Amino acid sequence: MYWSMAVEQRLYLLFLRPAVRDVAGRAWEMYLTSRHHRCAVTQPTGDMMIKGSCLCGGIRFEIDAVRSLTHCHCSNCRKLSGAAFASYVHVDADKFRLLSGEDLIEQFESAPGSFRAFCRVCSSTAPGKAAYLTTVSIPAGLLDDDPGVRPKLHVFTGSKAPWWEITDGLPQHEKWVPGFAPKPQS
Numbered sequence: 001m002y003w004s005m006a007v008e009q010r011l012y013l014l015f016l017r018p019a020v021r022d023v024a025g026r027a028w029e030m031y032l033t034s035r036h037h038r039c040a041v042t043q044p045t046g047d048m049m050i051k052g053s054c055l056c057g058g059i060r061f062e063i064d065a066v067r068s069l070t071h072c073h074c075s076n077c078r079k080l081s082g083a084a085f086a087s088y089v090h091v092d093a094d095k096f097r098l099l100s101g102e103d104l105i106e107q108f109e110s111a112p113g114s115f116r117a118f119c120r121v122c123s124s125t126a127p128g129k130a131a132y133l134t135t136v137s138i139p140a141g142l143l144d145d146d147p148g149v150r151p152k153l154h155v156f157t158g159s160k161a162p163w164w165e166i167t168d169g170l171p172q173h174e175k176w177v178p179g180f181a182p183k184p185q186s
Contacts, residue, residue: 052142054124059101061127061138063091066147069140070177071170074156076110080125084164085154087140089147093129096136101126113182132183153177 050063066089077086105126107115117126127138140147154166158174166172175181 048148050143050145050147052127052138052144054101054104054119054122054126054142056119056122056124058104058121059119059124059126060099061142062097062099063089063138063143063147064095066091066149067135068152069147069149070152071154072156073154073160073164075159076114076116077156078161080110080116081139084161086125087151088137089140089143089149090135090137093134093136096127096138098127130182133180 048065050066051060052063053060068090069087070090071085071087073085078084080086101119104119104121105117106120107117107128110116114130115128117128118124119126124142125139127136127142129136151168151170153171153173154160155173155177156175157166157172160166
């Protein structure tokens with residue numbers, strides 16, 4: 001089915017939250033830019049560059065290498081994603097580059113000392129780095145390219161949705177993976 005750009009724009013604007021409709025023109029321009037970016041054909045360069053962006057395309061980033069991909073079942077991640085769990089790729093901070101959108105990133109303190117980043121235009125969860133870790137956590141759904149890794153484990157299975165069964169055989173951790181819990185503040 002082929003849609004005209006006018007129909008596509010109306011559908012896009014229909015799904016914007018009312019609070020961001022005042023910047024809808026800018027959001028639409030960013031959407032078109034990101035849409036064009038994703039559809040562009042590129043030649044392989046020999047370097048594995050993984051690109052990603054938020055829904056409106058305002059926040060864009062590149063990754064050199066992904067360390068791991070995990071599924072989190074904590075109640076915060078379930079509520080942020082609106083799903084049974086949230087999937088994240090974890091990247092060494094020096095392998096992550098924010099290309100655009102730093103001014104669009106807002107933060108919400110979801111638990112004492114735990115901040116969630118999101119795009120103020122489209123509300124996509126954005127990449128974030130906990131102060132106590134050397135890695136950046138990126139919602140896997142933001143990736144435009146294959147990260148080259150597959151899910152490694154499940155965390156916070158002790159608070160998973162009661163209607164969801166984990167059947168994939170991956171390791172499960174009741175809470176934090178040992179060694180990755182927040183450090184007590186002194």
